[in-house]
Structures are given as structure tokens and as C-alpha cells.
Amino acid sequence: MTHIGQPLPRAATARLVAGRGSYLDDVSARGELHAAFLRSPYPHAGFRITGTAAASALPGVVAVLTEAELAAVCQPWQTKTGSASGMVSPTQRALAKDAACYQGEPIAMVLALSRAVAEDAAELIEVEWQELPAITNLALALHVDAPPAHQGLTSNLAWSTEMKGGDIEAAFAAATLVVEDRLVFTRSTGVTLEPRGVLAQYNPASQALEVRISHQMPHQLQRHLADLLGVSLARVRVICPDVGGGFGLKMHVYPDEIAACAAARLLGRPVRFVADRAEALLSDIHAREHIVEARMAVDAEGRILGFDVQDVQGLGAYSIFPRSSTTEGVSALRSLGAPYRFSAYRGRLRSVLQNKVPTGQYRSVGHPVGIAVAERLVDLAAAARGEDPLEFRRRNLVAQAEMPWVNPLGARMAELSHQQCLAKLEALLDLPTLRNEVATMRAAGRCIGLGFASIVEFTATGPEGYGRAGVLVAAVDTVVLSLEPSGEVTARASISEIGQGTTQGLAQVVADAFGVAPDQVLMGSGDTATTPHGGGAWASRGAAIGGEAAWGAGRKLRAEVLAAAAALLQCAAEALDIQDGHITDANGPRMSLAELAETVTFRGYELPTGVQPQLTVAHHYRREQDTALTTNGFQASLVEVDPDTGIITPLRHWAVGDCGRLLNPLLVEGQVRGGVVQGIGEALFEACRYDESGQFLSGTLADYLLPMAGEMPDITVAHVETPYSGSVLGAKGAGEAGTAGAPAAILNAVNDALAQHGASVSELPITPGAILRALGRLA
Amino acid sequence: MLPPDEPTAEIACTVNGEAIHTQVPLRRSLVDWLRHDVGLTGSHVGCEHGVCGACHVRVDGQVVRGCLMLAVQADGATVETIEGARDPLTLALQDAFFHHAALQCGFCTPGMILQAAELLAQHPAPTRAEVREALSGNYCRCTGYQPIVDAVMAVSAILPAK
Numbered sequence: 040m041t042h043i044g045q046p047l048p049r050a051a052t053a054r055l056v057a058g059r060g061s062y063l064d065d066v067s068a069r070g071e072l073h074a075a076f077l078r079s080p081y082p083h084a085g086f087r088i089t090g091t092a093a094a095s096a097l098p099g100v101v102a103v104l105t106e107a108e109l110a111a112v113c114q115p116w117q118t119k120t121g122s123a124s125g126m127v128s129p130t131q132r133a134l135a136k137d138a139a140c141y142q143g144e145p146i147a148m149v150l151a152l153s154r155a156v157a158e159d160a161a162e163l164i165e166v167e168w169q170e171l172p173a174i175t176n177l178a179l180a181l182h183v184d185a186p187p188a189h190q191g192l193t194s195n196l197a198w199s200t201e202m203k204g205g206d207i208e209a210a211f212a213a214a215t216l217v218v219e220d221r222l223v224f225t226r227s228t229g230v231t232l233e234p235r236g237v238l239a240q241y242n243p244a245s246q247a248l249e250v251r252i253s254h255q256m257p258h259q260l261q262r263h264l265a266d267l268l269g270v271s272l273a274r275v276r277v278i279c280p281d282v283g284g285g286f287g288l289k290m291h292v293y294p295d296e297i298a299a300c301a302a303a304r305l306l307g308r309p310v311r312f313v314a315d316r317a318e319a320l321l322s323d324i325h326a327r328e329h330i331v332e333a334r335m336a337v338d339a340e341g342r343i344l345g346f347d348v349q350d351v352q353g354l355g356a357y358s359i360f361p362r363s364s365t366t367e368g369v370s371a372l373r374s375l376g377a378p379y380r381f382s383a384y385r386g387r388l389r390s391v392l393q394n395k396v397p398t399g400q401y402r403s404v405g406h407p408v409g410i411a412v413a414e415r416l417v418d419l420a421a422a423a424r425g426e427d428p429l430e431f432r433r434r435n436l437v438a439q440a441e442m443p444w445v446n447p448l449g450a451r452m453a454e455l456s457h458q459q460c461l462a463k464l465e466a467l468l469d470l471p472t473l474r475n476e477v478a479t480m481r482a483a484g485r486c487i488g489l490g491f492a493s494i495v496e497f498t499a500t501g502p503e504g505y506g507r508a509g510v511l512v513a514a515v516d517t518v519v520l521s522l523e524p525s526g527e528v529t530a531r532a533s534i535s536e537i538g539q540g541t542t543q544g545l546a547q548v549v550a551d552a553f554g555v556a557p558d559q560v561l562m563g564s565g566d567t568a569t570t571p572h573g574g575g576a577w578a579s580r581g582a583a584i585g586g587e588a589a590w591g592a593g594r595k596l597r598a599e600v601l602a603a604a605a606a607l608l609q610c611a612a613e614a615l616d617i618q619d620g621h622i623t624d625a626n627g628p629r630m631s632l633a634e635l636a637e638t639v640t641f642r643g644y645e646l647p648t649g650v651q652p653q654l655t656v657a658h659h660y661r662r663e664q665d666t667a668l669t670t671n672g673f674q675a676s677l678v679e680v681d682p683d684t685g686i687i688t689p690l691r692h693w694a695v696g697d698c699g700r701l702l703n704p705l706l707v708e709g710q711v712r713g714g715v716v717q718g719i720g721e722a723l724f725e726a727c728r729y730d731e732s733g734q735f736l737s738g739t740l741a742d743y744l745l746p747m748a749g750e751m752p753d754i755t756v757a758h759v760e761t762p763y764s765g766s767v768l769g770a771k772g773a774g775e776a777g778t779a780g781a782p783a784a785i786l787n788a789v790n791d792a793l794a795q796h797g798a799s800v801s802e803l804p805i806t807p808g809a810i811l812r813a814l815g816r817l818a
Numbered sequence: 819m820l821p822p823d824e825p826t827a828e829i830a831c832t833v834n835g836e837a838i839h840t841q842v843p844l845r846r847s848l849v850d851w852l853r854h855d856v857g858l859t860g861s862h863v864g865c866e867h868g869v870c871g872a873c874h875v876r877v878d879g880q881v882v883r884g885c886l887m888l889a890v891q892a893d894g895a896t897v898e899t900i901e902g903a904r905d906p907l908t909l910a911l912q913d914a915f916f917h918h919a920a921l922q923c924g925f926c927t928p929g930m931i932l933q934a935a936e937l938l939a940q941h942p943a944p945t946r947a948e949v950r951e952a953l954s955g956n957y958c959r960c961t962g963y964q965p966i967v968d969a970v971m972a973v974s975a976i977l978p979a980k
């Protein structure tokens with residue numbers, strides 16, 4: 040293998056640096072109409088649309104549509120999953136019917152010759168609103184007096200579960216130390232720099248729907264569009280062009296996008312909808328709204344005995360379709376304490392409906408919450424014991440000799456390298472020197488903190504995750520390869536590219552499996568018409584699952600090509616090899632791949648009778664064991680807190696991870712750094728805030744704060760490589776670990792700094808106000 | 819197609835070296851006009867309210883936010899977008915961004931590169947901190963910024979000192 044493991048840039052980015060990308064809004068269709076939505080200004084209200092004449096009369100308006108019109112072509116949907124049986128999540132529609140249950144829920148749409156006119160017209164739609172009591176505050180939503188998020192509900196509890204194993208009572212009875220905290224996580228959201236958008240066209244003559252959309256998983260959406268719009272699946276083509284960021288945000292079924300497709304179907308004209316930033320912030324999924332009360336039992340030797348956790352999770356008005364928002368809560372509880380050895384666990388999850396936009400899967404789903412809680416408790420325990428936080432962790436990490444280890448929740452920990460990662464982190468930090476530096480800075484009056492986080496992440500979910508729950512999410516992937524007459528290889532993968540670089544990794548895998556340079560492999564993905572059904576981009580699965588499909592396809596193509604060459608050269612296939620674009624034998628090159636492909640394609644009569652080389656091959660990969668692949672790592676953060684302003688400055692950040700075999704370290708490091716910065720954003724700035732009446736307050740990028748270049752530190756990244764033994768390549772997931780661990784590392788670093796002042800915080804994001812309140816400098 | 823009654827004005831300007839004389843809707847932003855009417859889709863729209871920098875273009879040699887300027891204001895101006903920016907700094911930055919993987923989704927990249935080119939034209943030898951400061955009006959959601967700083971520093975390293 041010469042290309043796997045090489046730090047090559049993603050080939051397709053050459054287009055993007057030149058401004059020659061093709062994002063959703065870069066292409067238009069002749070005769071297209073622009074959609075704008077009338078969205079509910081209220082978090083909860085009944086409504087009646089009393090007049091659309093004024094809107095329709097505006098020059099340039101072609102149609103004004105409400106639920107009544109769309110109902111003719113579009114079914115409602117409801118989120119159901121065997122993973123959360125009994126969950127209450129009301130029916131959803133492309134446009135709301137009779138009541139709006141979150142601010143921003145679309146209730147009508149205008150199709151016009153320009154977006155500006157469509158927006159003007161939307162404001163002219165006449166609506167009678169009856170405001171209803173709304174519940175937005177998570178802490179109050181389960182109170183008996185709380186108004187229901189939907190009329191007719193008796194409680195806002197959508198679903199609850201208990202995840203447990205071992206004897207929790209005995210664990211706490213045996214404890215000599217119990218640490219506890221209540222951590223509050225404010226909603227944040229993905230903020231892809233390219234907002235969501237769709238361009239839908241329906242051809243009534245062929246009954247075919249073509250949808251260009253900025254989305255992560257074309258096949259998943261194809262299935263839902265077929266079901267909801269009553270079009271046969273094979274006649275729905277979903278094309279995901281260059282995607283300007285996904286992060287999980289672009290993997291859900293959104294009412295406005297479905298409405299645009301339904302309008303195209305209804306009108307037989309192309310319909311374009313591109314969210315502006317305000318409506319993106321208001322209507323994209325939010326994530327990670329939790330209130331967690333957690334206790335950890337520790338024995339006299341400083342060994343963790345068990346965790347007892349209560350998590351209240353905000354779902355918003357609906358559980359997101361199709362994967363269900365509850366997945367995040369379950370993932371938070373599953374990842375909590377996962378690096379450690381313990382004998383008992385009890386986690387109670389209550390997932391709660393609110394009059395806010397639905398929450399959903401966002402990069403590292405649940406892990407940042409679970410890890411922040413556990414790592415906070417671990418630091419509290421170390422502090423209570425007067426012990427170094429890394430020593431406490433070292434004692435409790437599951438050792439290699441103990442693996443595979445199944446924790447009390449039934450999660451299987453295998454092939455993890457906690458000790459090596461910790462050792463590498465300590466070497467990177469040069470800990471004694473760093474601790475001296477910290478002491479010197481503190482002696483100079485600076486409020487400095489150093490924080491750590493240990494991470495286990497569940498990645499590359501296999502078929503059992505959603506399949507057993509009856510949710511139509513593919514966890515398998517296929518790669519199709521063709522040897523072209525030029526000798527180049529075209530690849531079509533059901534994995535999709537959203538900027539993370541998976542396609543480059545796959546090109547390197549194909550290159551090695553087949554025998555060409557990676558630049559001879561042209562990757563295609565993101566189009567249901569040209570790629571076989573598969574999972575797309577979610578759960579950091581591209582390398583671990585797509586990579587195996589790419590390897591298998593490359594080996595198949597190689598076998599076909601060698602057999603054909605052997606027939607032409609009248610020798611044994613075993614005597615031949617493919618190297619650098621040529622068929623070779625022991626004496627060197629015999630013919631180029633182009634010569635071989637040209638012969639097969641244009642002069643097939645030169646082949647012996649009965650030899651029919653298959654220059655197009657497909658390989659489908661399904662992992663047969665391990666529901667998810669666990670990965671592990673450590674992060675450390677050095678921060679400075681300004682006690683006068685409350686401003687926190689991350690000074691340095693370190694991340695050591697083990698994601699199995701690295702297909703491309705350059706791109707993996709990009710994932711880690713980008714993920715860490717998203718995690719720092721979540722820890723320090725990012726918040727979707729609502730006021731007490733349910734009005735959304737974070738509707739611009741001046742209100743929703745993203746990390747900027749000037750305030751982010753350099754991030755040192757290192758790897759330990761423990762290949763997954765259950766696959767050929769041994770890759771595991773790499774795209775989310777940065778985000779999983781950064782909030783915990785920052786939280787612990789800030790609390791380490793505040794400990795000098797006898798203060799602490801336990802709410803994310805950690806705002807300057809919270810710092811000043813913790814320090815007693817603000818009421 | 820322009821809606822009927824949409825008020826327009828006539829402008830004459832140069833875009834990437836080409837003279838353009840046309841009617842533009844009064845309320846169309848410069849970046850929307852470039853993207854949707856001129857067909858130059860390299861500049862992107864990330865916020866439409868002047869925060870993210872994805873819409874950066876050059877007007878009379880200065881980097882401006884294309885979402886905060888109306889197309890009519892470009893009357894008489896020389897406009898340059900990422901597609902037409904062929905100056906050595908921009909070309910070197912494009913190359914460096916590619917090799918440092920200073921982009922993932924690439925949506926921020928054209929605006930980021932134009933901003934970085936302006937920085938290096940004025941300060942050929944910035945510190946890392948100065949690069950970070952100068953790029954703080956350009957959001958990138960993917961890279962964590964570090965490879966972008968690396969790419970800019972790499973170009974700076976091969977520039978003759980001013």
C-alpha cells in the first residue's frame with residue numbers, strides 16, 4: 040500500500056479554491072420559481088388563513104399555497120422508532136395545519152419570479168392568530184402546570200427510558216466518596232456556512248421528480264420523498280452537489296424542503312428555496328439542550344464504582360424525522376463515563392416536547408454532553424481526593440488487557456488505547472514544564488486553568504442501529520468502479536462528500552486496491568441516479584464502511600483486468616500485476632491500462648471466445664459484527680479567564696485520538712481541528728436563546744456567536760493507530776471526536792482556573808456573565 | 819425572469835475585465851447580482867448581513883462585503899471576483915490553501931482568500947496572530963482556522979520583504 044495513509048489534499052478542492060464549485064444556489068433551472076415561507080411568529084398559536092388575494096395579486100407572484108393545497112400531493116409524516124417505542128411526537132406536515140407549535144414553523148408559501156417578491160407577498164397573507172400558552176423553558180416543561188406544547192397533550196413528556204446495569208444501590212452504598220453536579224446545556228446549532236436549500240423539478244409526463252439539495256444523504260431523502268409525494272422511488276432523483284457544510288444538520292426531513300418539492304410537483308415548474316440566515320437559524324435543527332443531574336460513586340482507593348444520572352432533554356415541538364431526536368439523549372447517556380471501568384450504571388432519560396424548533400442529530404450526537412458530565416465528575420472526584428486529575432483517570436481507564444470489556448450498559452469496548460493516548464498526551468504537553476508555566480502565570484496574578492477530557496466515541500454505526508428500530512436508514516455502502524478507455528478509473532460511491540474529505544480517502548483506497556495513482560481515480564458521489572443506494576454521510580462512517588466497499592471494488596476490478604490481460608498476453612493472471620497504471624510482469628510493463636481498456640471496449644474480437652471482462656464492478660459492504668466502532672482519545676485545554684470581564688481565552692488545545700487506521704492524516708487532522716473548534720464554540724459562545732415568552736433571540740450571526748480566527752488557539756493533534764481488526768483496512772470514525780471532547784476539556788480548564796478563586800461553573804456555553812456571577816462580581 | 823414592476827436602474831461597470839452595461843433591480847445586492855445575473859457564482863452568500871465574509875469581492879481594488887453593497891452602487895466601478903482574480907498573491911494563496919487543506923466544504927474559501935490576499939498585499943510578513951486578526955471577519959465553520967493560517971503564513975514566507 041503506497042497511497043493509503045498519505046497526507047494528500049482532497050483533489051476536488053482545487054475547484055473550490057478557484058471559486059469553481061457547484062453549490063446548491065449556483066445552478067438555476069429555466070422557468071424556476073422562488074419560494075418564500077410565511078412562518079409562525081408565535082411559539083404556539085392556532086391560526087386560520089383568511090386571505091391570500093393580496094399576496095396573489097402582487098406582480099410576479101405565481102402561487103400562494105397552504106396546507107390545504109399541498110395535502111393533495113404530500114402526505115403528513117410522524118416520527119416513530121423502535122428505539123423509543125411509545126414516544127409521543129405529533130404528526131408533521133410540510134405546512135402546518137390549524138396550529139403552529141414553534142416559532143418559525145412554516146404555515147404558507149409563496150412562489151414568485153424572485154425571492155424578494157415572494158417575501159413581499161408572504162407578508163401580505165392574512166392570518167387570524169389565536170396565541171396559545173407556550174412552553175419553551177426545559178426546566179419547567181415537565182411541571183404539572185406547564186402548558187402542553189401541543190393542544191390535547193396531557194404532558195410534555197414525549198418519551199422516557201432507564202438505561203441501567205449492575206447494582207447501583209450497592210455501588211453507592213459502598214462508596215466512600217460521592218461527587219455530584221447539575222449541568223445545564225443550552226441549545227446550539229450547526230450553522231453550516233451554506234444554508235439549507237433545494238431546487239426541485241417535477242416532470243408530469245414522466246412522473247419523475249428531480250431534487251437538487253444541499254444534503255448529506257441523497258438516498259435517505261429519495262426514499263422519504265418517494266413516500267411523502269407518492270412518486271415511485273426510482274423516479275425520484277436526488278442530487279447533492281458541493282455541500283457547504285453538513286455537520287448532521289443536513290440529514291433530516293425539513294418541512295420547508297418538502298414543501299418546495301411538493302410545490303414543484305403541484306405546479307409542474309421548478310421551485311427553488313434557499314434559506315436565508317435568519318430562517319436557517321430559526322428552522323435548522325438545534326441540538327444539545329439538556330439538564331443533567333449526575334452522581335458518581337468512588338471507593339476508598341479512588342476507583343469509580345458507578346454513575347447515577349438523570350437527563351432531561353429538550354426535543355422541541357417534534358421528534359425529528361426520520362431518526363428521532365431521542366437518539367441524542369440515549370447517546371449522551373451511553374457515552375457518559377465510557378472510557379472508565381465501573382460496575383453499576385443507572386441513567387434516566389426524559390425527552391420533553393417544547394414549543395421550539397426540533398432538536399436533532401448534530402456532529403458527535405450526544406457525546407459532548409455525556410463526556411462533559413462524566414469528565415466534570417471525574418475532576419470533582421480528583422479534587423476531593425486531592426489528587427492529580429490525570430492520575431485519577433489513569434487508574435480508572437479500562438486497560439488493554441481487560442478488553443474486550445462490556446460495560447454495565449452493554450457497550451462493548453474493544454481495541455481502545457487509553458493508556459497510549461494518555462502517555463502521548465503527557466509527552467505532547469510536556470506536563471512538568473507546562474505545570475511550571477501555569478504556576479508562573481498564576482504567580483503573576485493570571486487566572487489560568489488546565490483541563491482534560493477522556494473520550495470514547497461510538498462511530499460508524501452498523502445496520503443494527505437503525506435497522507432494528509424500523510427506521511429506514513442505510514448503514515451499508517457500495518462502490519462502483521469502471522475502468523475507462525483512457526485507463527482512468529471512475530468511482531461512484533454511496534458515501535457522500537460534505538467537505539470532510541471522504542472521497543479523497545476512498546480514492547486512495549481504490550488506488551492501492553487496484554494499482555493506479557489516486558489522481559487516476561475520479562470520484563463521484565451524491566447522486567441517486569449514478570450511485571447505488573447507501574448511507575451517505577453520518578456517524579463518521581465514510582472511511583470505516585465506505586472504505587471497505589472501495590477496497591472490495593478495487594480488488595474485484597483488479598481481478599477482472601488481470602484475467603483479461605492474461606487472456607490477451609497468453610500468460611497466467613497470477614504472473615501479472617497492476618502497477619502505476621500498467622499491467623506488469625516480472626520483466627516490467629507489458630501493456631498500459633488504456634491499451635487493455637481500449638481493446639476490451641473497441642476491439643473485443645481480439646479477446647478469446649468466452650472472455651468477457653467486466654470493466655465495471657460493484658462491491659457492497661456490510662459490517663457483520665459490532666453495532667458501532669468505538670474510538671478513543673484525550674484532549675487538553677489551557678485557558679485564561681479574565682476575572683474583571685469574565686472573558687475566557689483558550690490559549691492552547693491538544694487532541695490525541697485513535698480512530699484506527701488513518702487513510703489520510705492530513706484530512707483526519709482537519710476533521711479533528713475543525714471539530715475541536717466547533718466544540719470550543721459550543722463551550723464558550725454558541726447558544727440558541729429564547730426569551731420567556733418563546734421568542735427566538737439568536738436569529739443573526741451577530742446574535743449567534745461563532746468562533747472566529749482571532750480567538751481560537753492553535754491545536755496540537757497526535758494519533759495512536761489501533762486498526763479495527765474486523766475489517767480489511769481497520770479504519771474507524773474520525774469526523775466527530777474533536778467535537779465530542781472539546782466542551783469537556785474547556786469546562787474543566789475553566790473550572791481549574793476558577794478553583795483558584797473558590798468558584799465553579801456548570802453551564803454551557805460558559806458566558807462572561809456566568810464567570811462574573813461565579814466570582815461573585817455580578818449579582 | 820424579473821418580476822413586473824420591479825424598479826431597476828442602469829449601470830455600467832467592469833467585472834473581471836469585461837465591460838457590462840445593464841439594468842439591475844434597485845434592491846439587488848452586489849453579490850446576488852454577480853451570482854444570479856452575471857453568472858459568477860464563486861462569491862457566496864452565508865449571512866446577507868455583513869458578518870460572515872463569504873461574499874467578499876473586490877471593488878476598485880478593495881475587498882468589500884458583496885451583501886452590504888447594492889449592485890447599483892457598482893456603477894462605474896471595477897469589480898473583481900475570485901474567478902477573475904489572477905494576481906500572483908491570489909494564485910499563490912489558492913495553491914497554498916489547496917496543499918494545506920485550508921478548506922473542507924470550501925464555502926468560505928473564496929472570501930477568505932481575497933481577504934488574505936489583501937492582508938499580504940499590505941503586510942507581507944504578518945505574525946500568526948496578525949493573520950488570525952485580519953481574518954476574523956471571515957467565518958469558517960469547517961477547518962478550525964489553523965490550516966488557513968498555515969496557508970497564509972506559507973505564502974508570506976515566499977514573498978519578498980517589503
Ligand code: FES
Nearest residue numbers: 865866870871885
Ligand atoms: S454574506 Fe456577506 S458577510 Fe455574510
Ligand code: FES
Nearest residue numbers: 922924958959960
Ligand atoms: S471550509 Fe467550510 S466554511 Fe470554511
